[in-house]
Amino acid sequence: MRCLKKNLKKFQKKKMIxxxxxxxxxKIDKFLxxxxxxxxxxxxxKPMKYGVISGGKKIRSTLIxxxxxxxxxxxxxxxxxxxxxxxxxxxxxxxxxxxxxxxxSLRRGKPSTHIKFGEASAxxxxxSLLTLAFEIISDKKFPIQxxxxxxIVRSLASCSGHTGxxxxxxxxxxxxxxxxxxxxxxxxxxxxTGKLFNFCLYAVGAVAKxxxxxxxxxxxxxxxxxxxxxxxxxxxxxxxxxxxxxxPVKKDNKKGKSTLLKLMGEKKAYLYANNLxxxxxxxxxxxxxxxxxxxxxIEFILERKF
Ligand code: GRG
Numbered sequence: 001m002r003c004l005k006k007n008l009k010k011f012q013k014k015k016m017i018x019x020x021x022x023x024x025x026x027k028i029d030k031f032l033x034x035x036x037x038x039x040x041x042x043x044x045x046k047p048m049k050y051g052v053i054s055g056g057k058k059i060r061s062t063l064i065x066x067x068x069x070x071x072x073x074x075x076x077x078x079x080x081x082x083x084x085x086x087x088x089x090x091x092x093x094x095x096x097x098x099x100x101x102x103x104x105s106l107r108r109g110k111p112s113t114h115i116k117f118g119e120a121s122a123x124x125x126x127x128s129l130l131t132l133a134f135e136i137i138s139d140k141k142f143p144i145q146x147x148x149x150x151x152i153v154r155s156l157a158s159c160s161g162h163t164g165x166x167x168x169x170x171x172x173x174x175x176x177x178x179x180x181x182x183x184x185x186x187x188x189x190x191x192x193t194g195k196l197f198n199f200c201l202y203a204v205g206a207v208a209k210x211x212x213x214x215x216x217x218x219x220x221x222x223x224x225x226x227x228x229x230x231x232x233x234x235x236x237x238x239x240x241x242x243x244x245x246x247x248p249v250k251k252d253n254k255k256g257k258s259t260l261l262k263l264m265g266e267k268k269a270y271l272y273a274n275n276l277x278x279x280x281x282x283x284x285x286x287x288x289x290x291x292x293x294x295x296x297x298i299e300f301i302l303e304r305k306f
Pocket of ligand 1: 055056057058059091092093095096101108165166169192193228229233296
């Protein structure tokens with residue numbers, strides 16, 4: 001009976017998280033559609049919309065909104081940041097799927113952008129999403145102070161470029177079929193995946209006008225959440241369902257990817273991920289009850305099946 005109750009609670013929790021993600025995703029999609037509709041309707045709008053709207057969990061946006069709850073920051077002051085982050089994330093996925101990178105033809109259960117629109121359009125749509133992110137942050141209608149906008153632009157640029165996602169991607173590609181140490185892999189994954197999560201939490205701290213120390217705390221925490229997300233991604237590639245994940249699984253080994261799962265083995269990698277999650281939750285304790293929603297998303301990150 002107790003076991004049944006526990007399973008029912010777990011099922012209800014999962015259902016609630018799915019509902020929450022869907023609600024946030026549709027909010028951000030709506031924002032992006034409105035923003036793009038206010039711009040000139042160029043040939044690239046279609047592949048850009050294909051890459052960024054109506055697909056994906058938009059989990060980074062959920063983390064931003066839930067971190068905002070800790071500091072009582074209204075959604076209005078965070079929506080531009082969410083939309084910008086989703087543009088950067090989708091740009092990175094569009095480029096990552098290209099034949100010169102990971103050469104994947106399926107993304108979010110649909111043909112990748114280059115399969116649907118051709119390679120040149122995918123490169124250009126991806127690049128346009130990257131620049132759109134900065135238009136969204138610097139938009140006059142975004143109701144935050146100009147000096148905070150500049151701070152956010154600076155951080156988003158450094159988390160996206162050679163010291164962030166792009167730099168991490170370069171390492172990921174160079175590490176293929178090479179023997180790398182645990183620290184080298186962690187450093188690569190913290191850049192490739194972690195830096196955008198780092199930005200998500202940092203940006204909320206900037207909007208909330210927090211101290212340098214608190215913003216640094218949020219950056220580090222975000223990066224650790226990103227590493228946890230990457231570990232879950234590696235577990236999904238190994239044991240997940242292609243249908244749920246929306247892309248082929250068991251590709252990391254075929255491509256000779258350097259992952260913690262491969263280096264440590266399944267048991268140690270799961271242990272490492274669980275300890276990482278515990279440490280993240282411990283760090284959040286100082287912020288008390290307001291972290292409830294954020295904690296449920298962090299729990300979901302490791303348990304997710306998609
Ligand atoms: C091309 C500059 C450049 C960077 C690519 C993000 C990235 C770097 C590569 C993607 C490869 C990959 C599978 C990374 C693992 C983490 C990750 C970003 C997974 C996908 O993110 P989700 O699950 O995707 O949030 P959805 O579809 O939900 O938006």
